[in-house]
Amino acid sequence: MNVTELPTPAVVIDADVLDHNLAAMAAAHPGTALRPHVKAHKCTALAAAQRAVGHHAFTCATVREVLGMADAGLGDDLLLANEVLDLTRLRALALAQEHASITVAVDSPETVDAAAAAGLRSVLVDVNVGMPRCGCRPDEAGRIADLARARGMDVRGVMGYEGHLMMVDDPADQRQRVDDAMDRLLAAHDLVGGSVVSAGGTGTYHLHTRVSEVQAGSYALMDSHYARLGHPFQQAVHVFGTVVSATPKFAVADVGLKAMGMDHGNPTVETLDGQGADVWFLSDEHVTFVPHTGVATVGDRVRVVPAHIDPTMALHAAAWIARGHEVIDRWPIDLRGW
């Protein structure tokens, strides 16, 4: 089948570009130096492609992601890089320890208690390295580790996500600030011990030499937000749409805000011959736009590039895999939900 025959809106992954992105990151951070974050794609088939280029350890954001990865046979070393208190879900993780290696992040006595009560065996201390989100203060990390060890759990090390530094424009400023953040993480590591120091993302992957692993996820598929950083990763995913209504002044395609992560703003729209468009607005099921080449025709296909890939994937049940114009596979986006 040709990509232009797909039912729209359709998430289409360019297999050649995906291969390029996976190879580029694997060259920079081979094997366990990268712990790919599956939250960016929520797709075990894509995770399997990441394992095929050498990465055996994965980062997850939800219990559902961990369980789905374990069930898919990708459970060599799964990190839940998030705090969870729900005992029912944590007990499901504990059961999955029978066939997968699972480590969960903790940053408080409450999260240590929950992990221990559920029967989990292994934790990482989540450290706040400057972004106002999860993670304990660096000087608290030793105490959290002690609490976990006192409950019989293995403390594998520390993690800290410098998410506030992903989009810093000035390279020298970004390098300095990432270095400062890693000072905080390594200070915590001195108090915690263990072999794992986990940090980073697609926006800072090139700045990490002092950690044991980088947690990047978006690099595999990319989005227009990350694209402006100028890293060697290319846009591998588009949402294909169909022009369903057209006037001499504007056109309307069937890719709306229910098919698109909107938190980073509007997507970009281009025609199949690569011409751009001015995007006016999105509504539930539509994007209204003006092609730079002038008039569009009802039935034309367009490519829509998400501003943020992670929530875009979460809105679709499957992605189509294309090599050139030929659709070669369909990958379920099977890690959605919580």
Added chain:
Amino acid sequence: MNVTELPTPAVVIDADVLDHNLAAMAAAHPGTALRPHVKAHKCTALAAAQRAVGHHAFTCATVREVLGMADAGLGDDLLLANEVLDLTRLRALALAQEHASITVAVDSPETVDAAAAAGLRSVLVDVNVGMPRCGCRPDEAGRIADLARARGMDVRGVMGYEGHLMMVDDPADQRQRVDDAMDRLLAAHDLVGGSVVSAGGTGTYHLHTRVSEVQAGSYALMDSHYARLGHPFQQAVHVFGTVVSATPKFAVADVGLKAMGMDHGNPTVETLDGQGADVWFLSDEHVTFVPHTGVATVGDRVRVVPAHIDPTMALHAAAWIARGHEVIDRWPIDLRGW
């Protein structure tokens, strides 16, 4: 089960408030004077509640919504208020005509051709009444109707959505502009004929006296965007979250941008005792906020009010129904996808 025991993030619908909203709209537009739009909730159980207060005709935005409603026995009079060219999907609609009454919107020769080729029997001419989206010019509507009749289809009338007028702040200005938009729709109706003149939404439901039916959807559950209009509909849905990390300066709950429609901006956050909070930002799985009452504790529950309900529902597999604090039911959000 108490609502505070639900796994989070959890969409929770307050049954009393829902009942109030459904009754308030049914009083204004009883029976077939309202054609509730299911895109706002994507939930056949909620549509059944709308039928229970007297509405037998429904509006849908996708083929999936139409088919799901037909399968659920809610197919007395289903309108696909959207242009679709996909013959595979349109043929599925044609098959569903065996057990449901289905009408599709058309606004071009191409959409008429597609509907006829698929074997659909009934159309409505979609008219642009001022918003740059789908719909033909009023003076083209007669020609579109003639094309449909020439293909053997029943032309039931016209529809036109004045979506650009939902949030006009000045009441007199809004009334005048809706009136102007309905002049356009009725001019088209003069050319098209048929018994249906369909328009409107939650933001303009009170201004329609010249149409045969109003298409409102958001009124049932509401969101913070529509709430500022001051209509008699109250917030019936919250996304419950759990504080998973807390510091003296801010707290973090497990309701992120993958659990929340973000196109209308950030949600609001409140504690269970009704105190507000300053929302700093959302990331994939988290909201960082500062409660107005000061410090939050790990394990606290919070209520998050979506800025836009439609895409929020599309991100969840089910909604929990609560009366007071008691969870009384779970409704699958079963009309997601396309």
